[in-house]
């Protein structure tokens with residue numbers, strides 16, 4: 001069983017997609033051992049509770065400085081002995097010590113086709129505002145491993161989504177979630193659980209299903 005910790009900050013619709021995929025066996029051989037939020041009011045924590053999964057809040061605001069938070073955060077994550085850490089709308093910068101310790105074992109979902117509309121400042125609705133301002137006709141979502149940069153790690157899966165002429169950022173965000181994020185994030189977890197994802201030369205290779 002792949003032991004997964006999911007880190008969240010908000011509504012947790014991606015967390016819900018993972019929970020549903022485990023329940024309906026789209027994801028196999030996987031167990032969510034904890035949900036960690038930096039926001040005590042995150043609805044994602046409710047979703048965890050409804051599933052009988054431990055939900056905890058660890059926020060930088062609870063600590064006198066960033067080092068103390070980073071130390072505690074890593075200890076907390078370590079305590080669950082995860083095989084995989086999933087950032088599902090987690091808005092806290094991951095400490096470098098954690099990235100090194102969990103190299104190619106932390107994945108993130110980003111609501112654009114990386115390398116477009118990603119990096120510092122591009123999160124949530126801001127991504128879709130950027131895409132609409134540039135007038136792109138196709139956007140999408142990306143699941144990637146987390147490295148020391150912002151949205152720069154090896155790309156695991158991408159799914160394109162069409163932009164419509166009268167889209168607002170909110171409408172586009174919803175379509176990207178429905179048509180891309182809620183599919184490729186569970187799919188990536190299932191591929192990892194099946195041992196089919198390898199990183200070579202900074203690129204992801206997905207092996208055939210045998």
Ligand code: GAR
Nearest residue numbers: 010011012013014089109111123124
């Ligand atoms: C998702 O759209 C996710 O792609 C985005 O935050 C949202 C969280 O929604 N993440 C980023 O923008 C990361 N740069 P959710 O809480 O409903 O899953």
